[in-house]
Amino acid sequence: MTTDPVRVVAQGTFDILHPGHLHYLREARAMGDELHVIVARRENVTHKSPPLLADRQRRDMVxxxxxxxxxxxxxxxxxxxxxxxxxxxxxxxGHDQHHDEEALRAALDARGLDCEVARASAREPAYDEEFLSTGDIIDRVLSERR
Incomplete structure (x- = not known):
């Protein structure tokens, strides 16, 4: 008997890939057999500054x-x-994503989508200058290159 693979979805902006993204995606992948990642389109990112990189480039990097x-x-x-x-x-x-888990579960139920909602753990920097935030990377580039 063959069973269907357990598909897991992770999603995000992934503007500048960093170790925090990799931690999130590795943890998500460990929850199933296949990891599908949905990369947000620039025009749909309204909860923070829009991504610097083009949609296709961010998708290709992921x-x-x-x-x-x-x-x-x-x-x-x-x-x-x-x-x-x-x-x-x-x-x-992701551990710091703005989504409300209960609201997401309710929206999934309303659409007849039966899936679990989980949240990845946070990851602490492994050393002093390891950046785990796109915003922190951008700030560092601006301070060093100005």
Missing amino acids: AALDVVDVARLGHPDDIFVPIHEIDPAVIVL
Whole structure:
């Protein structure tokens, strides 16, 4: 008897890849057999500054990571379209992502999507100047290159 792979979804902006992103994606991948990553489209990032890098470049960089099985851009109008298409067993949120887990569960239920919602753990820097935030990297570049 063959069983379907356990699909896991992670999502984010992934503007400048850093060790925090890798920690999140590795932890998400460990929750299943396939990791599908949804990269937010620039026009849909409204909770923080829009990404500097183009949608396709951010998607391609995420897709190049060994831990990722499939990377795709989010839907331009409805964030649940890719969730319907992927049909994951688990959606893993980053430890600091702005999403409300209970509201997400309710929205999934309302759309007939049966999947678990989990949150990845935080990762502390391994040494003094290890950056785990895109904003911190940008700040450092600005301070060093001005």
